[in-house]
Amino acid sequence: xxxxxxxxxxxxxxxxxxxxxxxxxxxxxxxxxxxxxxxxxxxxxxxxxxxxxxxxxxxxxxxxxxxxxxxxxxxxxxxxxxxxxxxxxxxxxxxxxxxxxxxxxxxxxxxxxxxxxxxxxxxxxxxxxxxxxxxxxxxxxxxxxxxxxxxxxxxxxxxxxxxxxxxxxxxxxxxxxxxxxxxxxxxxxxxxxxxxxxxxxxxxxxxxxxxxxxxxxxxxxxxxxxxxxxxxxxxxxxxxxxxxxxxxxxxxxxxxxxxxxxxxxxxxxxxxxxxxxxxxxxxxxxxxxxxxxxxxxxxxxxxxxxxxxxxxxxxxxxxxxxxxxxxxxxxxxxxxxxxxxxxxxxxxxxxxxxxxxxxxxxxxxxxxxxxxxxxxxxxxxxxxxxxxxxxxxxxxxxxxxxxxxxxxxxxxxxxxxxxxxxxxxxxxxxxxxxxxxxxxxxxxxxxxxxxxxxxxxxxxxxxxxxxxxxxxxxxxxxxxxxxxxxxxxxxxxxxxxxxxxxxxxxxxxxxxxxxxxxxxx
Numbered sequence: 001x002x003x004x005x006x007x008x009x010x011x012x013x014x015x016x017x018x019x020x021x022x023x024x025x026x027x028x029x030x031x032x033x034x035x036x037x038x039x040x041x042x043x044x045x046x047x048x049x050x051x052x053x054x055x056x057x058x059x060x061x062x063x064x065x066x067x068x069x070x071x072x073x074x075x076x077x078x079x080x081x082x083x084x085x086x087x088x089x090x091x092x093x094x095x096x097x098x099x100x101x102x103x104x105x106x107x108x109x110x111x112x113x114x115x116x117x118x119x120x121x122x123x124x125x126x127x128x129x130x131x132x133x134x135x136x137x138x139x140x141x142x143x144x145x146x147x148x149x150x151x152x153x154x155x156x157x158x159x160x161x162x163x164x165x166x167x168x169x170x171x172x173x174x175x176x177x178x179x180x181x182x183x184x185x186x187x188x189x190x191x192x193x194x195x196x197x198x199x200x201x202x203x204x205x206x207x208x209x210x211x212x213x214x215x216x217x218x219x220x221x222x223x224x225x226x227x228x229x230x231x232x233x234x235x236x237x238x239x240x241x242x243x244x245x246x247x248x249x250x251x252x253x254x255x256x257x258x259x260x261x262x263x264x265x266x267x268x269x270x271x272x273x274x275x276x277x278x279x280x281x282x283x284x285x286x287x288x289x290x291x292x293x294x295x296x297x298x299x300x301x302x303x304x305x306x307x308x309x310x311x312x313x314x315x316x317x318x319x320x321x322x323x324x325x326x327x328x329x330x331x332x333x334x335x336x337x338x339x340x341x342x343x344x345x346x347x348x349x350x351x352x353x354x355x356x357x358x359x360x361x362x363x364x365x366x367x368x369x370x371x372x373x374x375x376x377x378x379x380x381x382x383x384x385x386x387x388x389x390x391x392x393x394x395x396x397x398x399x400x401x402x403x404x405x406x407x408x409x410x411x412x413x414x415x416x417x418x419x420x421x422x423x424x425x426x427x428x429x430x431x432x433x434x435x436x437x438x439x440x441x442x443x444x445x446x447x448x449x450x451x452x453x454x455x456x457x458x459x460x461x462x463x464x465x466x467x468x469x470x471x472x473x474x475x476x477x478x479x480x481x482x483x484x485x486x487x488x489x490x491x492x493x494x495x496x497x498x499x500x501x502x503x504x505x506x507x508x509x510x511x512x513x514x515x516x517x518x519x520x521x
Contacts, residue, residue, distance in 0.1 A: 001023070001025040001026065001201045001202075001408075002025070002026045002027075002028065002199070002200050002201050003016075003019055003025055003026070003027050003028070003200060003201060003202045003203075003204065003407060004027075004028050004030065004186070004187055004198060004200035004202070004203045004204070005027060005028065005029045005030070005204045005206055006030050006174045006187065006203065006204065006205050006206060006207050006226075006227060007029075007030075007031070007032075007038070007205070007206030007207040007208060007227070007375065007377070008029055008031035008035045008036075008038055008157070008168070008170075008206075009038035009039060009040035009041075009153070009206060009208055009375060009396065010038075010040040010149075010152055010153065010156065010375065010393055010396040010397060010400070011040075011206040011374040011375025011376075011377075011378075011395075011396030011397075011399070011400045012029060012204070012206030012207075012374070012375070012400075013029065013153075013156040013157065013159075013160050014111075014156060014396060014397050014400040014401065015204050015206060015364075015374055015400035015401075015403055015404050016029050016160055016163075016166050017115070017156065017159055017160060017163070017166075018111075018400060018401045018404035018405070019404040019407060019408060020163050020165050020166060021404075022404055022405060022408045022409075023408035023409075024165065025165070025407075025408060026165055026167070027165060027166045027167070028166075028167045028169065028198065028200070029160065029166060029167070029168050029169065030169050030172040030173075030174050030187070030189060030198075031168070031169065031170045031171070031172065032171070032172070032173050032174070032207070032222045032226070033170065033171060033220075033222045034170050034171075035157050035168065035170055036150075036153060036154075036157065037220055037222055038153065038208060038220065038222075039149075039208050039209065039219055039220065039223065039376065040149045040152065040153045040393065040396070041149050041150050041153045042149055042150075042218070042220065042258070043148055043149030043152075043392075043393060044146040044147070044148060044149065044258060044260035044262070044328065044329065045132060045140065045142075045146075045148065045260045045261045045262050045389055045390050046130060046132070046140040046141055046142040046148045046262065046390045046393075047109070047140065047141050047148060047152070047390055047393040047394050047397075048081065048105070048132075048135065048139050048140055048141075048388070048389070048390035048391050048394055049081075049105035049106060049108070049109050049139060049141060049394060050076050050077060050078050050080070050081050050102065050105060050106070050139055051105070051106045051109060051127065051139075075137065076136075076137035076138070076139050078102045078103050078105075080136050080137055081102040081105070081139065082095075082098055082099055082102045083136070084134060084135050084136050084388055085098045085101070085102065085382065085383075085384075085388045085391060086098060086384070087134070087290075088134050088290045088291075088384070088386050088387065088388035088497075089382075089383060089384020089385055089386055089387075089388070089497065090292075090384055090385040090386055090496045090497035090507070091384070091385070091496070091507070092240070092243075092384035092385040092496060092497060092514075093381055093382060093383065093384035094380070094381025094382065094384075096362065096381075097362050097380050097381040097382045098381075098382050100362050100382075100398065100399075100402070101380075101382045101391065101394060101395060101398050101399075104398045104401075104402075105394055105398065107401075108394065108397035108398050108401060109141065109397075111397070111401070112152060112155075112397065115155050115156060115159050116155030116158065116159070117143065117151060117152050117155050118143060118151065119141045119142065119143055119151075120141070120142045120143060120144070120145065127141060128141070128142065129141065130142055130262055130265060130266075131265045132261045132262055132264075132265040132389040132390055133261050133264060133265060133285075133287070133288040133289065133290065133291065133294070133389055134285075134288065134289070134290045134291075134388055134389060135388070135389065135390075140262065140265075140389075140390050142262070144327065144328065145324070145325050145326055145327050145328070146260050146262065146325075146326045146327065146328045146329050147327070147328045148393070149393070152393065169191065171191060172189050172190070172191040173189065173190040173191065173226070173470055173473070174187045174188070174189055174207065174226065174227075174230065175187075175188045175189065175190055175195070175226075175230070175473055176188040176230050176233060176234070177203065177230050177231065177233075177234040177368075177371065178197055178199075179234050179235065179368065182368070182369065183368075183369045183370045184202075184203050184234065184368050184369065184370035184371040185199060185200070185370065186198050186199040186200050186203070187200070187203055190470060190473070195468075201370070202370055202371075202372060202407050203370060203371050203372065204364070204372040204373070204374060204403060204407075205227040205230075205231060205358060205366075205371065205372065205373040205374070205377045205378070206227075206373070206374050206375045206377060206396070206400070207226050207227030207228075207377045208222070208223050208227070208375065208376045208377060209223050209225065209353060209354040209376040209377070210223055210224060210225030210228065210354055210477075210478065210481045211223045211350075211351040211352065211354075212224045212225070212433075212437075212474075212478055213225065213244075213351065213436070213437065213440050213478055213481060213482050213485070214350070214351035214437055214440055214441050214445060215437045215438065215440075215441040216250060216256050216348055216349070216350035216351060216441070217250075217256060217350050217351040217352070218247055218250050218256055218257070218258040218350050218351070218352045219351065219352070224474040224475075224477050224478050224481075225354075225477045225478060225480070225481035226474070226477050227357075227358065227373065227377035228354075228356075228357050228358055228377055228477075228481055228484075229476070229477035229480045229481055230477075231358045231366065231368070231371065231373065231377075232358075232480065232484065232517070232518070232519055233480070233519060234368060234371075234519075235367075235368060235518060235519055236358050236359070236366045236367050236368045236371060236518065237358070237359040237366070237367040237417040237419040237516050237517070237518045238356065238357065238358055238359060238379065238419075238484065238516070238517055238518070239356060239357075239359045239379045239419075239514045239515060239516040239517070240355050240356035240357070240379050240384075240385075240488075240514055240515070241354075241356035241357075241481075241484045241485050241487075241488040241515070241517070242356065242485060242488035242489040242491075242492050242499045242515065243354075243355035243356055243383075243384075243385045243386065243496075243497055243498045243499050244351060244353075244354050244355070244356070244445075244485060244498055245291055245292060245295075245351075245352050245353040245354070245355060245386060245387055245498045246291070246292075246295040246349040246350060246351055246352055246445065246446050246498070247261075247291060247295070247349065247350055247351075247352035247353075248270075248291060248294035248295045248298055248347070248349050249261075249263070249264070249270075249312050249345075249347040249349075250347060250348055250349065250350035250352075251332070251333070251336060251345060251346070251347060252308075252309045252346040252347055252348045253336045253337075253346075256348070256350045257332050257336070258350070258352070259312055259329060259333075259345060259347060260326070260329060261291070261389045261390075262326075263312065263314055263326065263329070264287040264288060264312075265288070266314075266317070266325065267316065267317075268287070268312055268313060268314040268316075268317075269286070269287055269312075269313050270287055270294075270298070270310050270311070270312060270313070270347075271310065271311045271312075271313050271344065272301060272305060272307065272310050272311070273305065273307045273309075273310075273311075277313075278297075278301055278310075279294065279297060281297075281301075282296075282297035282300070282301070283297065290386055290388070291352075291386065291387070291389060291498075292385075292386040292497050292498040292500070295349040295446055295498075296446055296447065296500050298310055298348075298349050299349060299446040299447055300447070303447075308348075309346040309347060309348050310346075310347060310348075311344035311345060311346055311347065312344065312345040312347045313344050313345075314340050314341070314345070315340070315341060315342060315343075315344070317341065318341055319339075319341040322340060322341055333345060349446060351445070353376060353383075353387050353392060354376060355379070355383040355384065355385065355386065355387055355497075355498065356379050356485075356488070357373065357376065357377050357378045357379040358371075358373040358377055358378055358379060359379050359417050359419075359516060360372070360373050360374075360378045360379065360380055360399075361415045362380065362399070362402060363399075363402050363403060363405070363406035363412070364378065364380075364399050364400070364402060364403030364406060365403075365406060365414060365415055367415065367416065367417040367419070367518070369414050372403045372406070372407065374395075374396060374399045374400045374403050375392075375395065375396040375399075375400070376392065376396075378399065380395065380399055382395055383395075384497060385496045385497020385498055385499060386497035386498045417516065417518075418516065419516040419517055419518040420515075420516060420517055420518070421517075421518055421519070421520035422484075422487060422517040422518065422519065422520055423520035423521070424461075424480070424483050424487075424519075424520075425461045426464055427461060427462055427463045427464030427479075428462060428464070429462050429463055429464070430463070430464065430465065430466065431463035431464060431465045431475050431476075431478075431479050432463075433475055433478065436460070436463070436475075436478060436479060436482060439455075439456050439459050439460065439482075440456065440482050440485075440486075442456075443455055443456035443486075444456050444482070444485055444486050444489060446500065447500055447502055448489055448499070448500060448501050448502065449501060449502040449503040450490070450501075450503050453486055453489055453490045454490070456482075456486050457483070457486045457487065457490065460479065460482055460483050460486060461483070463479055464476070464479070465479055484517065487517070488515045488517070489501075491515050492511060492515060493508070493511055494506065494507050494508035494511045495507060496508075
């Protein structure tokens with residue numbers, strides 16, 4: 001059996017390793033760039049998990065050989081993690097999927113440790129647990145303080161390189177899916193200056209998100225929505241496309257490096273240009289409100305004041321604490337010309353995570369037989385309308401493992417999904433990425449309304465991308481994903497989670513169900 005995995009982030013590599021652990025399958029992993037050029041590598045905030053207690057988790061061995069206590073620190077529980085995830089998702093989560101995510105967290109983390117992930121520990125040797133916005137307890141694991149993504153990705157890459165049954169290809173762009181009689185049988189790949197078809201018994205999309213749609217994004221440049229676009233073209237159902245999360249605190253310099261949620265979790269505050277702390281005017285939880293609330297509050301405050309940025313104030317911590325707790329961020333801010341123990345950091349909300357994607361069940365299976373999706377490219381339903389901080393890495397682990405199990409031991413009937421057929425016009429003018437990003441950032445970002453969405457939709461309908469090279473195909477994917485987001489945002493005439501309509505500021509009891517599209521062509 002040959003399985004093709006598209007993507008080398010946590011979801012893709014963990015799926016590949018789980019496939020090999022469970023069966024003697026042959027796995028090929030295609031990375032669009034270098035193996036480490038993923039959102040996973042750049043993740044700072046950590047990974048959420050309830051590890052001990054009644055769920056049966058026995059804890060990890062400490063470096064000194066002693067065992068951690070079986071008690072859950074701070075009175076945390078899986079039920080609390082479920083409740084926090086559902087609350088952040090604004091009534092739009094699939095509760096069954098959320099329970100899978102939270103209840104299988106301990107097993108996934110234990111597997112990561114086995115693969116070599118070295119999570120931060122307390123001086124006594126116990127796992128160090130941090131707190132982040134919208135979490136009711138300290139349950140966030142970190143590596144190197146604020147280098148969690150790299151600390152997870154590096155051992156996954158090492159393990160995949162060591163496995164003789166995993167073939168890794170860098171700079172291999174998965175352009176389109178091959179569908180024969182309704183079954184996905186392979187992928188069209190651009191690599192080494194040529195195009196060819198790679199056959200597979202199963203294809204796993206783990207290609208990440210589409211932050212490249214917007215002018216401000218925390219994503220690496222490879223995040224151009226390739227997996228969602230290819231799946232939609234092939235006929236797979238996609239959903240929740242209107243829900244795009246903006247991280248509230250991206251440093252307002254070139255590249256927009258993310259300033260982790262954990263900084264606000266420690267007590268940093270937001271101030272406007274006058275030095276005023278303003279978040280309490282918008283939400284009782286202030287800086288620790290869910291991400292969509294903080295990002296929207298910043299956008300509304302900037303619109304009200306006419307300023308271009310707000311400021312993150314971490315000066316109360318001092319140099320020693322910031323250097324020890326956030327070594328990577330201390331280096332990033334210094335490279336950008338700031339000493340954040342003394343300077344306020346200029347920040348803006350930036351596109352960070354797409355809650356929508358290819359519709360899957362809790363085993364990663366899409367509406368197209370033979371096609372699986374995991375990680376940010378998938379819409380499992382766990383994030384609802386707004387992802388809870390530090391649940392994304394966990395999702396890649398839990399559902400990557402479940403997809404691997406379903407591939408090697410298929411036992412269930414393939415799922416069917418009811419979706420609305422969406423016809424998109426072919427366009428007449430060649431698309432320009434900068435112009436596309438301006439349109440999306442102006443009309444389809446944090447605050448939306450009918451008139452702006454219609455302006456954006458009209459402009460997007462005029463464009464196409466016709467070239468055969470990598471850049472042209474990326475632009476075509478960005479354009480298709482932009483059209484899908486704008487279409488879904490027009491349909492959802494309410495405000496929910498990360499989707500905020502200024503002309504429909506309240507949540508509706510009648511519009512809350514998922515908006516699911518498939519291609520009409």
